[in-house]
Amino acid sequence: MKKSFIVAGILAWALWQMPVTSWAQKSGGDDILIIEEDGGGSVEDLREELDRLADEIDDMRDIFSTLRKNVNVTGYGETHFNIPTDGRDNTFDAHRFVIGVNARFNDWIYLSAEIDYEHAAQELEFEMGYLDFLLDPKVNVRAGTVLIPVGFLNEFHEPTLFWTVERPVFHNRLIPTSWNGTGGGFFGTFGDFLGGMNYRVYAVNSLQSIREAGFSDGSGVTGNGGAAGRFRASSGIRSGRLQANNLIAEDIAVTGRIEFSNLFPGFQLAGSFYTGDTTHGLIEQGGRTTIIEGDIKYRYKWFDMNASIANITINNAAELNNFAIAQNAITAGTHGDLNIASNMLGYNIQAGIHWPQLLGKSTSHDVVTHFMYEFIDTQNEMPAGFAPNNGSGGETDVYTAGVTWFPATTNVALKADYTHQTFNDGTSTDQVNFGLAYMFF
Amino acid sequence: MKTENIKQTVRILWQGLGVAAMVLGLMAGNASAQGAFSKEDAIKKVFSGADKIVKKRIRLTTSQRAAIGKLTTQTIRDKTMSFYIGKKGGQAMGYAVMEAVKNRSWTMRYIVVMNEDGTVQNVEVLDLEGPRANWGIQSDSWLQQFSGMNADSDFQSVSAVNGAFVSVRTITAGVRKVASAYRVIFLDKVK
Numbered sequence: 287m288k289k290s291f292i293v294a295g296i297l298a299w300a301l302w303q304m305p306v307t308s309w310a311q312k313s314g315g316d317d318i319l320i321i322e323e324d325g326g327g328s329v330e331d332l333r334e335e336l337d338r339l340a341d342e343i344d345d346m347r348d349i350f351s352t353l354r355k356n357v358n359v360t361g362y363g364e365t366h367f368n369i370p371t372d373g374r375d376n377t378f379d380a381h382r383f384v385i386g387v388n389a390r391f392n393d394w395i396y397l398s399a400e401i402d403y404e405h406a407a408q409e410l411e412f413e414m415g416y417l418d419f420l421l422d423p424k425v426n427v428r429a430g431t432v433l434i435p436v437g438f439l440n441e442f443h444e445p446t447l448f449w450t451v452e453r454p455v456f457h458n459r460l461i462p463t464s465w466n467g468t469g470g471g472f473f474g475t476f477g478d479f480l481g482g483m484n485y486r487v488y489a490v491n492s493l494q495s496i497r498e499a500g501f502s503d504g505s506g507v508t509g510n511g512g513a514a515g516r517f518r519a520s521s522g523i524r525s526g527r528l529q530a531n532n533l534i535a536e537d538i539a540v541t542g543r544i545e546f547s548n549l550f551p552g553f554q555l556a557g558s559f560y561t562g563d564t565t566h567g568l569i570e571q572g573g574r575t576t577i578i579e580g581d582i583k584y585r586y587k588w589f590d591m592n593a594s595i596a597n598i599t600i601n602n603a604a605e606l607n608n609f610a611i612a613q614n615a616i617t618a619g620t621h622g623d624l625n626i627a628s629n630m631l632g633y634n635i636q637a638g639i640h641w642p643q644l645l646g647k648s649t650s651h652d653v654v655t656h657f658m659y660e661f662i663d664t665q666n667e668m669p670a671g672f673a674p675n676n677g678s679g680g681e682t683d684v685y686t687a688g689v690t691w692f693p694a695t696t697n698v699a700l701k702a703d704y705t706h707q708t709f710n711d712g713t714s715t716d717q718v719n720f721g722l723a724y725m726f727f
Numbered sequence: 728m729k730t731e732n733i734k735q736t737v738r739i740l741w742q743g744l745g746v747a748a749m750v751l752g753l754m755a756g757n758a759s760a761q762g763a764f765s766k767e768d769a770i771k772k773v774f775s776g777a778d779k780i781v782k783k784r785i786r787l788t789t790s791q792r793a794a795i796g797k798l799t800t801q802t803i804r805d806k807t808m809s810f811y812i813g814k815k816g817g818q819a820m821g822y823a824v825m826e827a828v829k830n831r832s833w834t835m836r837y838i839v840v841m842n843e844d845g846t847v848q849n850v851e852v853l854d855l856e857g858p859r860a861n862w863g864i865q866s867d868s869w870l871q872q873f874s875g876m877n878a879d880s881d882f883q884s885v886s887a888v889n890g891a892f893v894s895v896r897t898i899t900a901g902v903r904k905v906a907s908a909y910r911v912i913f914l915d916k917v918k
Contacts, residue, residue: 338786342806358832388832388857396858418858423865426858438889447892475863482866484890547863547888551872554889587884643883650800652883696896727831727893 360386360727361400364445366452367720374715380406382445384413386727394420402464412529414466423477428488429470431530435486435543436558437461437594438581445723446699449638449656449690452719455682455707456660460596460632461579462524467491467539481549487542491535492562493517493526495573495600495626496609499617517564517606519625520679522664523575523598526564536566539575554583564600569609571602588644590654595633603628604669625675629667634660634684652692656703660684676711683708688719699723766825769853773823773840774813781812785912794917798878798907801900808908821848822913824905831893833857839873839905845914847873850902855894863888864895873902878910 363383369376382404389397400413416430433441439448439457443464448454457463467490476483494515514534515526528534539562546555558579563572581594600606606626614624638656642649663681665674674680688703701721708714774780785808787795792803813820822841827834833856840848850873852865863869872885885899911917 335786338806360832390833390856393856398858420858428858442890442892475866478866478868481868482863482888484863545863545889547891548866548869548886552884552886554887556889583887583889585884585887587881640883643881648798648800696892 356391357387357389358727360388360725362386362444362446362723362725364721364723368451369718369720371716371718372714383407396420412466413464416470418473422474424474425472426474427470428473428486431466431468432470432488432490434465434467434490434541434560435488436465436541436560436577436579437463437596438556438583438592439463440465444725445721446692446697446725449636449654449699449701449703450658450686450688450705450719451701451703451721452705454634454636454658454660454686455662455684456594456596456632456634459521459524459662459664459682460598460630461577461594462522462527465527466530467541468530468533468535469538471542480546482547484545484547485543487540489538489540491528491530491533492537492539492566493523493564493575494528494534494566495523495526495564495575495606496568497613498568499613516610517575517600517626518623519627519665519675520623522627522630523600526575534566537563537572539563552585556581565602565606569602569605571605573603573606574601575599588640589637590640591635591637593633593635596631598630600626600628600630604671607669607672623679625665625668625672627665627667627674628669630664631666632660632662632664634658650694652696654690654692656686656688656690658684658686660686677709677713678707678715681710697725769825769838769851770811770813770823773838773849773851774811774820777813777815777820779814781814783810783812784808785810787908788918791908791911791917794911794915795904795907798910799900799903801904803904808912810909810912819843822909824908825853826901826905827854828897828901830855830897831857835894835897837898837901839902841905841909843913845877845906845910847876847902847906849874850898852898864891864898876902876906878903878907880906 361384364381366379366381367376368379382402384400384402386400387397388399391397396418397416398418399415402411402413403409404411412431414431414433416428416432419427419429421427435441437457439453440461440463443453452458453463467488469488469490471486471488473486474484476485495517497514497516515528517523517526539560541558541560543556543558549555558577560575560577562575564575565571565573576599577596579594579596581592583592585591603626607624610624610626636656636658638654641653641655642651661681661683665680668674684705684707686703686705688701691700692698693700699721701719701723703719705717705719706714770780787803787806787808792805796803808824811823811825813823822843823838824841825836825838827836829835835855836853838851838853840850842848850870852870855865869886869888876882882899882903885895888895
């Protein structure tokens, strides 16, 4: 134990000593005279120059009024048209409209917040709201309702940042994007270390794996003083997320992510973890849930790809299921979709082609065709006495192919794709999706 | 490890984070994230060792703006551009342009230094306000991918940085604009 402390200490000291690019510290320089050189000219030239200067001052006034605001509004949105080809109804869904506010209190304290209006503003979520205390590029403090730093999509989930109409199933059923927690921790960067290393580590309220009869999942005021949640067979830990509405916080989780953003040109490697008890004192056992995740991104000219893998272990899964069964006995039917697994597993891989680049066209447009394969198994390993669910709640293979057009801006995306899902009982679903996505700031 | 021990570990870690936060908070007296400094200092640093630095302010004509816009696939609104030319022994060390732009919500200032042949010599991020995880674009290892690029280069191949998508696009567009402006003004000599 002592040895590992010493090794960790030496490593921490070494990282601290790593040079971080901080231009402000490098500035200074020799005392060199800067000479302004301009092309003289006639009185008419000077008059013209004065006119130009007047124009430029007006422009600069506009620019500075934008730049120096201490509060800025940002946001994003997406609307979907889903067309199942297997007999289900077609649907329109104004899936998300998110308004964000970024504020600066001084040059080292910032606020980042987002309110999420989902499904035509029929669902409201406090997506995030935290303060950043910028101390040093290597170590900074973040506190409030933060986005859990697991996977590459959860923290940066704006719909123009991924190609598919719907978020990948991996980032829905396995990593419950978008997922927040309330608490705080540290974040920073170690400049040029292995091509640039960023990290986040937080302590936040933990997921809730079980709830008592009489309470409903999700937001509301019916939980243990606030929101309630529980794990399920089909959606894994997703329904265990809690909004910060007097949420139960008897268990605290630790989560973090480390990213090597430029390990070699175009290649990013990252890993994430999350671990915490989840029963919040409702039963004796802790129901510790641990996620280990890894992801890569790579782009070489017109070829672009990403891949993710995650494994979730849930301790005391049998006890969690027995508790849920007991609650069902108290109030029948309130705990459907039972059979929490002791292990969940999933991975995906997506590749895309940027066509203007491939064809050598110089344009501000981008058109990407893409294909993705996903494997999701929220019933990967079951506790003794419990059998895995079949059908759409169990092992699933997902194939998605589509095209995305960024019309002269990367902040608007028009998407179309086709998704085919097969389940381990031999059934399948097929769906065509169209999407409008935008991001503003 | 028993559940209670794990809980205890988490509590200790949580308290440790609090203590560390307080200690770091005390350090915050110097906690200006990206300290402001003068344009002159930045230029002098870029051309360290120069005998003199000449500021050449170019009034862009409509034709020049159109030519730069075509090369960059951007709409060029600048009416002037200032090139700082570092000279040593009568030879130009490089041509530098400094720009301040809105990057998502906050300001980013960067400097692009061009070689006489129209290739990018160096790019430095001078100020990068804001708290998102976009500091990766300040690292030399990321910025050096611009070195050697010119107005004809494939700027879409610039590596993305997770959490810094907007910053990457902003600075990439800026470097492309400077490289194209240099080409139009000094190499193609468009009037």
